Amino acid sequence: MGNVIKNLDEAKAELPSLVERAAKGEEIVIAKSGTPMAKLVRYESTAGRRACGCGKGKIWIADDFDSPLPDDILATLEEPIEPAAHS
Numbered sequence: 001m002g003n004v005i006k007n008l009d010e011a012k013a014e015l016p017s018l019v020e021r022a023a024k025g026e027e028i029v030i031a032k033s034g035t036p037m038a039k040l041v042r043y044e045s046t047a048g049r050r051a052c053g054c055g056k057g058k059i060w061i062a063d064d065f066d067s068p069l070p071d072d073i074l075a076t077l078e079e080p081i082e083p084a085a086h087s
Contacts, residue, residue, distance in 0.1 A: 005029045005036070 004018075004026060011018060011030045018028050018040055028040040069077070 003027045003029055005031055007034075008032045008037070011040075 004021070006014065006018065006028060008030060011028070022028050022040045023042055025042055029036050030038045030040065068074075
Protein backbone atom coordinates (compact mmCIF):
# COMPACT_ATOMS: atom_id res chain seq x y z
CA MET A 1 0.00 0.00 0.00
CA GLY A 2 1.53 3.28 -1.06
CA ASN A 3 0.76 6.93 -0.62
CA VAL A 4 -2.29 8.30 -2.37
CA ILE A 5 -2.49 12.02 -3.15
CA LYS A 6 -5.91 13.65 -3.30
CA ASN A 7 -6.73 17.30 -3.78
CA LEU A 8 -8.83 18.95 -1.10
CA ASP A 9 -12.08 18.87 -3.09
CA GLU A 10 -11.66 15.16 -3.88
CA ALA A 11 -10.85 14.43 -0.24
CA LYS A 12 -13.98 16.23 0.94
CA ALA A 13 -16.16 14.22 -1.44
CA GLU A 14 -14.46 10.90 -0.63
CA LEU A 15 -13.72 11.34 3.08
CA PRO A 16 -15.59 8.27 4.38
CA SER A 17 -13.83 5.94 1.94
CA LEU A 18 -10.47 7.64 2.51
CA VAL A 19 -10.85 7.11 6.27
CA GLU A 20 -11.57 3.42 5.67
CA ARG A 21 -8.48 3.13 3.46
CA ALA A 22 -6.33 4.88 6.05
CA ALA A 23 -7.69 2.57 8.76
CA LYS A 24 -6.37 -0.34 6.68
CA GLY A 25 -2.88 1.17 6.63
CA GLU A 26 -2.86 3.32 3.52
CA GLU A 27 -1.45 6.85 3.80
CA ILE A 28 -3.55 9.52 2.13
CA VAL A 29 -1.91 12.88 1.40
CA ILE A 30 -4.31 15.78 0.99
CA ALA A 31 -3.06 18.62 -1.19
CA LYS A 32 -4.27 22.13 -1.88
CA SER A 33 -3.32 23.58 -5.25
CA GLY A 34 -0.80 20.76 -5.62
CA THR A 35 0.91 21.45 -2.29
CA PRO A 36 0.67 18.67 0.31
CA MET A 37 -1.14 20.02 3.39
CA ALA A 38 -2.08 17.01 5.53
CA LYS A 39 -1.69 13.27 5.82
CA LEU A 40 -4.49 10.90 6.76
CA VAL A 41 -3.10 7.80 8.50
CA ARG A 42 -4.35 4.94 10.65
CA TYR A 43 -4.89 5.91 14.29
CA GLU A 44 -2.72 3.94 16.66
CA SER A 45 -3.18 4.48 20.37
CA THR A 46 0.09 5.13 22.15
CA ALA A 47 -1.42 5.18 25.61
CA GLY A 48 -1.54 1.95 27.50
CA ARG A 49 -3.71 1.27 30.49
CA ARG A 50 -2.26 2.64 33.67
CA ALA A 51 -1.71 0.12 36.40
CA CYS A 52 -2.72 1.03 39.92
CA GLY A 53 0.31 1.59 42.09
CA CYS A 54 2.77 2.02 39.22
CA GLY A 55 4.21 5.13 40.93
CA LYS A 56 4.47 3.56 44.36
CA GLY A 57 7.77 4.47 45.97
CA LYS A 58 8.57 7.02 43.26
CA ILE A 59 6.48 9.88 44.57
CA TRP A 60 6.13 11.30 48.05
CA ILE A 61 4.29 14.23 49.51
CA ALA A 62 5.63 16.02 52.57
CA ASP A 63 3.46 15.92 55.66
CA ASP A 64 3.24 19.72 55.65
CA PHE A 65 2.52 20.18 51.92
CA ASP A 66 -0.70 22.04 52.65
CA SER A 67 0.62 24.15 55.52
CA PRO A 68 0.32 27.93 55.17
CA LEU A 69 3.08 29.55 53.12
CA PRO A 70 5.61 31.85 54.78
CA ASP A 71 4.48 35.50 54.68
CA ASP A 72 7.22 36.62 52.24
CA ILE A 73 6.30 33.97 49.65
CA LEU A 74 2.58 34.53 50.11
CA ALA A 75 3.03 38.30 49.59
CA THR A 76 4.89 37.66 46.33
CA LEU A 77 2.12 35.41 45.05
CA GLU A 78 -0.58 37.89 45.95
CA GLU A 79 1.03 40.81 44.09
CA PRO A 80 -0.99 41.87 41.04
CA ILE A 81 0.55 41.04 37.71
CA GLU A 82 0.85 44.00 35.40
CA PRO A 83 0.01 43.26 31.78
CA ALA A 84 2.96 43.51 29.43
CA ALA A 85 3.18 46.77 27.52
CA HIS A 86 2.77 46.34 23.78
CA SER A 87 4.99 48.40 21.55
